[in-house]
Amino acid sequence: MFSTNYFTSILLIAFFFYSSNLISQRRVKESAKTEVSAPLKTTPKLIVGIVVDQMRYDYLTRFWNHFGTGGFKRLVNEGFNCKNNHFNYSPTSTGPGHASVYTGTTPSTHGIIGNNWYDKEIDEPVYCASDDSYATVGAISNAGNMSPHRLTVTTITDQLRLHTQMKGKVVAIALKDRGAVLPGGHTANAAYWFLGGGEGKWISSTYYMENLPRWVLDYNSSKVVEKYKKPWNTIEDITSYKESGPDNNNYEGLFTGESTPVFPHDLPGLWDNNSKYDLLKVTPFGNSITTDFVIEALKGEQLGTDSITDFLAISFSSTDYVGHWFGVNSKEIQDTYIRLDRDLERILKYLDTKVGAGEYTVFLTADHGAINVPAYLKDQKIPAGYINRTEIQSELGEFIKYKYGSADLIKNYSNNQLFLDHKIIQNLDLNPKEVQEALASELLSYQVFERVYTAYQMQNNEYTTGIPYIIQNGYNMKRSGDIFMVPKPGIIDYSKTGSTHGSAQIYDTHTPLIFYGKGIKPGSTALRTEIPDIAPTIATLLGIAFPNGTTGKPITQILE
Numbered sequence: 001m002f003s004t005n006y007f008t009s010i011l012l013i014a015f016f017f018y019s020s021n022l023i024s025q026r027r028v029k030e031s032a033k034t035e036v037s038a039p040l041k042t043t044p045k046l047i048v049g050i051v052v053d054q055m056r057y058d059y060l061t062r063f064w065n066h067f068g069t070g071g072f073k074r075l076v077n078e079g080f081n082c083k084n085n086h087f088n089y090s091p092t093s094t095g096p097g098h099a100s101v102y103t104g105t106t107p108s109t110h111g112i113i114g115n116n117w118y119d120k121e122i123d124e125p126v127y128c129a130s131d132d133s134y135a136t137v138g139a140i141s142n143a144g145n146m147s148p149h150r151l152t153v154t155t156i157t158d159q160l161r162l163h164t165q166m167k168g169k170v171v172a173i174a175l176k177d178r179g180a181v182l183p184g185g186h187t188a189n190a191a192y193w194f195l196g197g198g199e200g201k202w203i204s205s206t207y208y209m210e211n212l213p214r215w216v217l218d219y220n221s222s223k224v225v226e227k228y229k230k231p232w233n234t235i236e237d238i239t240s241y242k243e244s245g246p247d248n249n250n251y252e253g254l255f256t257g258e259s260t261p262v263f264p265h266d267l268p269g270l271w272d273n274n275s276k277y278d279l280l281k282v283t284p285f286g287n288s289i290t291t292d293f294v295i296e297a298l299k300g301e302q303l304g305t306d307s308i309t310d311f312l313a314i315s316f317s318s319t320d321y322v323g324h325w326f327g328v329n330s331k332e333i334q335d336t337y338i339r340l341d342r343d344l345e346r347i348l349k350y351l352d353t354k355v356g357a358g359e360y361t362v363f364l365t366a367d368h369g370a371i372n373v374p375a376y377l378k379d380q381k382i383p384a385g386y387i388n389r390t391e392i393q394s395e396l397g398e399f400i401k402y403k404y405g406s407a408d409l410i411k412n413y414s415n416n417q418l419f420l421d422h423k424i425i426q427n428l429d430l431n432p433k434e435v436q437e438a439l440a441s442e443l444l445s446y447q448v449f450e451r452v453y454t455a456y457q458m459q460n461n462e463y464t465t466g467i468p469y470i471i472q473n474g475y476n477m478k479r480s481g482d483i484f485m486v487p488k489p490g491i492i493d494y495s496k497t498g499s500t501h502g503s504a505q506i507y508d509t510h511t512p513l514i515f516y517g518k519g520i521k522p523g524s525t526a527l528r529t530e531i532p533d534i535a536p537t538i539a540t541l542l543g544i545a546f547p548n549g550t551t552g553k554p555i556t557q558i559l560e
């Protein structure tokens with residue numbers, strides 16, 4: 001059979017591998033030793049996470065010439081710009097967006113499958129952040145009955161809290177409750193959001209605290225928000241706004257009491273008929289109010305002033321309200337981004353003096369993108385249009401009645417998903433997989449949908465690219481529906497004015513991602529990065545554990 005020589009050589013080879021393995025193990029140990037103190041040296045005093053609600057990537061480039069040197073340009077020029085950054089799941093909406101940025105994973109794992117969804121277990125629609133076991137702090141209202149209890153995994157902010165034995169502070173701030181509650185994770189010291197209507201103040205939930213801290217009470221009673229109850233005019237000469245469409249057009253919503261959607265928007269005159277302080281949310285002043293409050297928080301909580309890293313999670317919500325109301329091509333959205341640039345500059349300058357230039361790290365991203373108003377696209381001869389939901393529901397109802405003799409088979413239609421009534425399916429002795437397939441092929445024959453998938457497909461395949469990959473990352477086995485409709489590019493389920501989002505299409509997934517500051521190597525990449533990569537990147541920078549559901553991976557090019 002084999003000669004002894006053969007065995008000797010095998011032994012020799014084995015020994016060679018064994019010893020070289022020892023050498024390389026030693027090398028790893030040595031380099032680990034030298035690296036032990038390295039992460040501590042680069043640990044920033046403060047991480048500032050900035051989510052700009054509904055920010056498309058191309059807003060950076062479209063409005064670039066109007067930006068000053070201290071806001072977006074400072075972040076891009078001195079930081080690391082990921083130019084090809086995407087959401088890798090749908091629905092692309094605010095709740096899932098904030099959850100995914102902070103958990104490093106997608107709805108399939110973190111459980112936030114929409115802003116609102118139909119909860120199969122309790123047979124009722126639910127809101128992603130609501131929790132009636134907690135009450136409002138700071139007002140008589142139920143707007144503070146919130147908690148992160150529907151988020152099933154930890155966030156990067158939770159991991160920082162755990163790593164520092166709860167000594168690193170986490171504060172989350174946004175006009176929208178979900179824009180603060182989800183980034184704060186389960187262990188935040190505080191999350192604050194803005195109560196509109198006749199109130200105009202920052203509130204929280206008993207999940208975090210029994211009473212608002214002094215600095216918040218002082219801010220609320222100072223009534224500084226009053227100063228934004230003024231006409232909304234463009235901050236620069238409107239004739240210089242050449243990167244957006246004409247001010248007066250048919251693609252924009254009107255505030256109650258306005259006859260044309262043009263500047264100046266007379267906020268004091270519109271005040272009473274547009275829910276008072278809620279009106280400010282639909283203007284860039286909502287972002288300025290957020291900025292004012294962020295600066296008060298930095299002061300009041302002394303964030304980033306000791307050797308233990310703190311985390312400030314900011315979300316700018318007004319960009320989303322303005323986009324929904326006026327659309328992505330409006331003068332209003334252009335003005336909102338030019339003003340946001342000034343607000344960013346204000347925050348960065350304050351961080352320089354309070355925390356110290358070079359002592360903090362910032363990331364800026366979005367929670368989803370947005371589509372150009374389909375009515376506008378159509379007028380430019382681009383395929384686009386609207387879903388007529390009533391028509392779809394009645395057509396589908398007819399089909400089900402004809403095929404199964406019962407019209408009640410569908411429990412819920414939301415987020416481009418259908419939830420089926422599995423009790424009825426059982427009672428009729430139907431095979432759920434066959435029902436899903438029959439409905440999917442019926443829906444595929446409808447003009448507005450380009451693809452339809454079933455839960456059965458999601459559970460039995462592993463998709464790695466394209467639209468099915470995006471649908472699957474949004475598919476949560478326990479919470480999601482039975483059928484997933486994908487509208488054609490350009491087609492939305494929304495009013496004929498303003499922009500929206502939520503789809504698996506590229507205009508909703510392509511968003512900015514910029515890292516800046518301590519531990520970040522300046523540069524840029526056109527390689528694809530994905531939203532769940534953010535949390536593990538920050539975790540690597542800090543040398544702390546990844547959030548417990550992480551599916552993204554650190555973006556290594558940016559780390560020093």
Ligand SMILES: [Zn+2]
Nearest residue numbers: 054094320324
């Ligand atoms: Zn939105």
